[in-house]
Amino acid sequence: MQSQLTNAVLRAIRRILRATDQRGRKLAAATNLTPSQLLVLQEIERRGETTPGAIAHNLHFGQATVTNIIDRLEAQNFVTRQRNERDKRQILLGITAGGLTAIRMSPDPLQQQFSAGFEDLSTWEQAMILAALERVCDLMGATDIDAAPLLDSGTIDRSPA
Amino acid sequence: MQSQLTNAVLRAIRRILRATDQRGRKLAAATNLTPSQLLVLQEIERRGETTPGAIAHNLHFGQATVTNIIDRLEAQNFVTRQRNERDKRQILLGITAGGLTAIRMSPDPLQQQFSAGFEDLSTWEQAMILAALERVCDLMGATDIDAAPLLDSGTIDRSPA
DNA sequence: TCAGTTATTTCGACTCCCGAAGTATACTGT
DNA sequence: ACAGTATACTTCGGGAGTCGAAATAACTGA
Numbered sequence: 278m279q280s281q282l283t284n285a286v287l288r289a290i291r292r293i294l295r296a297t298d299q300r301g302r303k304l305a306a307a308t309n310l311t312p313s314q315l316l317v318l319q320e321i322e323r324r325g326e327t328t329p330g331a332i333a334h335n336l337h338f339g340q341a342t343v344t345n346i347i348d349r350l351e352a353q354n355f356v357t358r359q360r361n362e363r364d365k366r367q368i369l370l371g372i373t374a375g376g377l378t379a380i381r382m383s384p385d386p387l388q389q390q391f392s393a394g395f396e397d398l399s400t401w402e403q404a405m406i407l408a409a410l411e412r413v414c415d416l417m418g419a420t421d422i423d424a425a426p427l428l429d430s431g432t433i434d435r436s437p438a
Numbered sequence: 439m440q441s442q443l444t445n446a447v448l449r450a451i452r453r454i455l456r457a458t459d460q461r462g463r464k465l466a467a468a469t470n471l472t473p474s475q476l477l478v479l480q481e482i483e484r485r486g487e488t489t490p491g492a493i494a495h496n497l498h499f500g501q502a503t504v505t506n507i508i509d510r511l512e513a514q515n516f517v518t519r520q521r522n523e524r525d526k527r528q529i530l531l532g533i534t535a536g537g538l539t540a541i542r543m544s545p546d547p548l549q550q551q552f553s554a555g556f557e558d559l560s561t562w563e564q565a566m567i568l569a570a571l572e573r574v575c576d577l578m579g580a581t582d583i584d585a586a587p588l589l590d591s592g593t594i595d596r597s598p599a
Numbered sequence: 600t601c602a603g604t605t606a607t608t609t610c611g612a613c614t615c616c617c618g619a620a621g622t623a624t625a626c627t628g629t
Numbered sequence: 630a631c632a633g634t635a636t637a638c639t640t641c642g643g644g645a646g647t648c649g650a651a652a653t654a655a656c657t658g659a
Contacts, residue, residue, distance in 0.1 A: 282556075282561075282564045282565065282568055283552075283553055283556055283557060283564075285568050286552075286556065286564070286567060286568050286571060287552070289568065289571035289572055289574075289575055290454060290458065290571060291477070292498075292575045292578075293451065293454070293455070293571070293574055293575060293578060294455055294458060294459075295497065295498055296498075296575070296578040297455060297578070298616095299498065300578075302616080302617085305645090311644095311645065311646080313645085313646065313647095314645095328606075328607090329606080329607065329608095330605085330606055330607075338646095338647080338648090339647065339648050339649080340606080340607065340608085340648095341607090341608080341609085341610095341647075341648060341649075341650095342646070342647050342648070343607095344607065344608055344609085345645085345646075345647080346645095346646080348608095349645085361606095364605090364606085364655075364656070365606095365654075365655055365656085366605065366606040366607070366654065366655045366656065367605095367606060367607080367655095368606080368607065368608095391447075391448065391451070391574070391577055391578060392444055392448075394576075394577040395444055395447065395577055396444060398573075400443070402573070403443045403444075403447070404443065405566065405569075405570055406447060406570040406573055406574065407443055407446050407447050407450065408566075408570075409566055409567040409569075409570030409571065410447060410450035410451060410454065410570065410571075410574075411446075411450050412559075412563070412567055413450075413454055413552075413567060413571070414450055414453050414454060414457075415555075416552050416555040416556055417453075417454060417457045417458070417552050472614065472615085474614085474615070474616090475614095489637075489638090490637080490638065490639095491636085491637055491638075499616080499617095500616070500617055500618075501637075501638065501639085502616080502617065502618075502619095502638090502639080502640085502641095503615070503616050503617070504638095505638065505639055505640085506614085506615075506616080506639095507614095507615085509639095510614085525624075525625070525636090525637085526623075526624055526625085526637095527623065527624045527625065527636060527637040527638070528624095528636090528637060528638080529637080529638065529639095600659100601658100601659090602657100602658090602659090603656105603657085603658085603659105604655100604656080604657075604658100605654100605655085605656075605657095606653100606654085606655085606656100607652105607653085607654085607655105608651105608652080608653075608654100609650105609651085609652070609653090610649105610650085610651080610652090611648105611649095611650090611651105612647100612648085612649095613646100613647085613648085614645100614646085614647085614648105615644105615645085615646080615647105616643100616644090616645090616646105617642105617643090617644090618641105618642095618643095619640100619641085619642090620639105620640085620641080620642105621638105621639080621640070621641095622637100622638085622639080622640095623636100623637085623638085623639100624635100624636080624637080624638100625634100625635080625636075625637095626633100626634085626635075626636090627631105627632100627633085627634080627635095628631100628632100628633095628634105629630100629631095629632100
């Protein structure tokens with residue numbers, strides 16, 4: 278049996294999830310970039326010239342999904358596709374000036390939504406919230422997840438042999 | 439400029455979101471219930487006989503979305519629809535034995551991961567965590583900004599160039 | 600050269616989520 | 630009693646995400 282408190286906490290977490298999701302949607306409407314698209318775009322920027330397969334692997338998407346997303350990004354002229362001359366099976370992705378701008382203009386939904394209010398809280402309250410959240414992370418076993426910027430970007434090096 | 443605390447909190451939240459998302463995907467895929475469906479189903483169980491509207495309101499979904507999800511749940515015989523005799527505009531939702539089993543068999547990923555540890559905490563700590571999370575919810579909900587004004591905030595995660 | 604592997608795309612199928620329009624029902628003021 | 634309005638839900642249409650399976654093209658090893 279679960280305590281009232283446990284359930285309340287779980288519900289609160291879901292609400293946060295939900296709020297973030299909604300925010301992402303609104304943002305997408307405003308900036309022409311959905312969260313997934315932004316993720317892929319950032320990945321391209323981060324890795325420079327890269328391939329769909331590498332992105333799929335890093336973000337844990339299917340190849341088909343990445344193709345799909347890149348289709349949209351390309352349609353908006355945010356990325357370019359170019360066959361690799363060495364290995365003609367591969368496609369090299371490049372980010373355009375427009376794509377860079379798009380990244381710069383697409384604020385992290387979470388921050389956008391959250392920061393303003395948070396900074397107005399008293400320091401002790403901020404600290405309390407942080408402590409609580411970190412506790413939650415521990416409990417969820419989320420500590421091992423790389424929290425960098427939005428993605429779990431880890432060190433998935435594809436050793437080129 | 440963002441304080442250390444703010445950034446730490448954001449990181450923590452992202453970790454929670456990511457962890458939730460990942461585990462949700464995994465487990466939901468294994469049990470024939472998507473996260474959204476499970477959410478709705480749980481909501482029905484929690485509230486007993488309830489209506490689509492109430493659920494939509496509670497989970498912050500659109501009515502159409504809820505109808506949609508309930509369609510699927512009904513197709514799997516997890517919920518029943520029944521016109522309210524008092525107010526024939528309303529539909530009363532009920533959960534079936536199958537629905538209950540489904541919930542039992544696909545435990546909320548969060549609960550899985552989370553509950554055991556959480557229940558071991560002292561009551562005051564549980565209460566603190568809940569308070570903090572609810573504060574976060576408030577902060578997120580409070581900002582009901584629309585698209586336009588957020589475009590000027592490109593300097594979010596980086597120092598003002 | 601031929602078979603097997605690898606990289607990507609295409610295709611088809613779900614789901615999600617939403618807004619707008621539609622339908623049926625209830626309520627309200629006169 | 631009866632328009633007019635409000636409420637509850639469904640239907641419709643559409644954009645996006647996600648995936649698996651099959652197709653295509655290209656590289657690689659024997």
